Amino acid sequence: MICTPIAASTPDDLLAALPVAAAAADWLELRLDALHNLSVEAVLRALHHVLPRRPRPVVVTFRPREQGGFRDLSHADRLRFWHSALTTPAEAFDLETDLIAPLLPTYPPDHPVWARVVVSHHDFQATPADIHAFALAHFPPHAGTVKLAVKVNQPDDVCRLFDWLTGTPSATPSTWQKIPVGMGGLGVLTRILGPAYGARWTYSTGHDGRAVAPGQLTATELRETFRLSSLDRHTIVAGLLGCPVAHSLSKDLHNAAFAHLGLNWVYIPVEVSPDDLAPFLRDAIHPRTRRLPWTVGGYSVTLPHKVAILPYLDRLTATAARVGAVNTILVSGQELIGDNTDVAGAMRPLQQRFAVEGEPVAVLGAGGAAQAVVCGLVAAGAQVTVFARHPARAQDLGARFDVPIVPLDDFHGRRFVGLVNTTPVGMAGYAEGACPVPPERLEGLAWVYDLIYRPRHTALLQAASQQGIATLDGLPMLIAQAAEQLARWTGRDVPETILFAAAERALHSVRPAP
Numbered sequence: 001m002i003c004t005p006i007a008a009s010t011p012d013d014l015l016a017a018l019p020v021a022a023a024a025a026d027w028l029e030l031r032l033d034a035l036h037n038l039s040v041e042a043v044l045r046a047l048h049h050v051l052p053r054r055p056r057p058v059v060v061t062f063r064p065r066e067q068g069g070f071r072d073l074s075h076a077d078r079l080r081f082w083h084s085a086l087t088t089p090a091e092a093f094d095l096e097t098d099l100i101a102p103l104l105p106t107y108p109p110d111h112p113v114w115a116r117v118v119v120s121h122h123d124f125q126a127t128p129a130d131i132h133a134f135a136l137a138h139f140p141p142h143a144g145t146v147k148l149a150v151k152v153n154q155p156d157d158v159c160r161l162f163d164w165l166t167g168t169p170s171a172t173p174s175t176w177q178k179i180p181v182g183m184g185g186l187g188v189l190t191r192i193l194g195p196a197y198g199a200r201w202t203y204s205t206g207h208d209g210r211a212v213a214p215g216q217l218t219a220t221e222l223r224e225t226f227r228l229s230s231l232d233r234h235t236i237v238a239g240l241l242g243c244p245v246a247h248s249l250s251k252d253l254h255n256a257a258f259a260h261l262g263l264n265w266v267y268i269p270v271e272v273s274p275d276d277l278a279p280f281l282r283d284a285i286h287p288r289t290r291r292l293p294w295t296v297g298g299y300s301v302t303l304p305h306k307v308a309i310l311p312y313l314d315r316l317t318a319t320a321a322r323v324g325a326v327n328t329i330l331v332s333g334q335e336l337i338g339d340n341t342d343v344a345g346a347m348r349p350l351q352q353r354f355a356v357e358g359e360p361v362a363v364l365g366a367g368g369a370a371q372a373v374v375c376g377l378v379a380a381g382a383q384v385t386v387f388a389r390h391p392a393r394a395q396d397l398g399a400r401f402d403v404p405i406v407p408l409d410d411f412h413g414r415r416f417v418g419l420v421n422t423t424p425v426g427m428a429g430y431a432e433g434a435c436p437v438p439p440e441r442l443e444g445l446a447w448v449y450d451l452i453y454r455p456r457h458t459a460l461l462q463a464a465s466q467q468g469i470a471t472l473d474g475l476p477m478l479i480a481q482a483a484e485q486l487a488r489w490t491g492r493d494v495p496e497t498i499l500f501a502a503a504e505r506a507l508h509s510v511r512p513a514p
């Protein structure tokens with residue numbers, strides 16, 4: 001179940017938003033506190049006007065600013081509002097915990113309205129240490145639903161939220177339906193997997209796509225990308241570990257592949273800070289220590305963890321050991337294995353187009369992607385030279401693969417057949433429109449391969465095309481390394497056309513560039 005908040009500032013806008021929000025939501029949350037210029041009586045009139053026109057069940061919310069709401073409200077205003085609102089036929093009412101005692105004289109515990117009440121507690125700083133004890137102390141036993149929206153600051157917080165959701169200590173009222181909401185990067189696991197483990201619903205961003213709480217996803221993403229309604233306790237969880245992860249296309253590729261293959265898997269990008277890497281691997285992934293209740297199928301690894309993760313893995317594949325970096329975690333029995341599909345991902349599209357054996361090839365940049373490219377090119381028998389803006393930093397790469405490291409300014413295409421750009425120069429959000437080398441220095445090359453995929457036609461590739469040089473962009477590499485991951489996790493092959501279509505859809509969506 002997906003609940004989409006509508007935070008409109010006028011009754012007309014609220015009415016207009018109903019069908020928009022209803023397109024992807026199961027429930028609509030009427031954030032009446034967003035009607036910030038109206039008196040309590042005018043807000044109640046708006047509620048009475050909207051209710052007969054609701055296209056989905058609604059939960060009514062009227063939250064004061066100090067509890068995360070949009071407006072200042074006195075205690076008396078809130079009580080006046082709720083005494084009237086609770087008599088309406090709305091399907092649910094979200095009441096903050098401090099309102100329960102004052103409402104009891106009018107609505108005693110056995111009053112039927114409590115079955116429709118969601119008692120909520122918000123903490124934008126932290127998760128309670130003992131959630132079961134906290135819930136028993138703060139939520140009334142007669143509430144139909146209890147909601148705990150808290151900031152998760154560490155993997156342990158997520159584990160305890162799932163423990164609260166799935167566990168029922170003897171004192172817990174058996175009638176409670178629960179809604180755990182983890183706010184922040186790690187909280188994405190509660191937002192996507194909460195309903196599969198019994199949460200009454202999960203909150204999406206507002207109907208206009210804007211987040212009304214940190215970490216929310218749009219209802220369309222929840223429904224279409226993550227296939228929320230098909231997730232259950234048997235769903236195998238894969239994902240991405242990185243920081244940041246918001247703009248990664250991996251979730252689009254992998255989830256489209258799972259859907260195409262009919263696999264009960266989901267792929268969830270999780271923003272894991274360097275400090276959280278070891279605890280996240282321990283609590284959420286490693287088969288010997290995992291505390292979260294699902295089976296893990298595998299993880300992708302991206303910046304800044306590709307090298308930092310090495311000490312936490314039980315062993316590495318030969319490719320990952322050669323590259324010295326991991327972009328794929330495999331779960332095998334009780335072990336975590338570090339693998340690297342960037343090498344195959346980079347080389348497969350390249351070798352499908354151009355011969356490299358014995359050929360002089362220049363690589364621009366000496367970072368993580370360069371490690372995989374150089375590893376693959378050397379293994380394929382190319383004569384590799386690395387051009388780096390800080391050659392001193394690249395000495396380790398040079399020594400590891402026995403290739404020369406040369407200052408970037410010394411690059412000239414006449415000495416090479418092919419050029420691979422592994423720098424981010426020309427990428428959306430990073431020197432977009434710039435070329436990593438002066439265009440006239442491309443003269444003499446037969447082909448240019450740019451690993452950047454956003455945009456696909458970088459300034460470098462445009463300059464190469466104009467000079468009649470063959471080009472290859474970074475999208476086929478992204479697709480190929482994802483296809484390799486899928487095959488290693490699931491044992492299944494997915495047609496690359498499915499992955500290309502998913503990538504094209506995501507690249508053309510309105511999401512801002514990284």
Ligand code: NAP
Binds near residue numbers: 368370431436
């Ligand atoms: P990285 O580890 O940060 O390495 C970037 C490299 O580029 C470093 O050697 C860096 O040099 C150099 N560099 C950065 N800015 C530069 C500039 N203005 N001029 C010259 N050199 C510069 O990043 P990465 O993970 O290797 O990723 C690099 C690029 O490859 C990104 O655009 C990424 O999107 C792309 N990529 C694509 C795929 C794919 O599937 N298509 C996969 C991986 C990466 P310093 O060491 O001096 O900073």
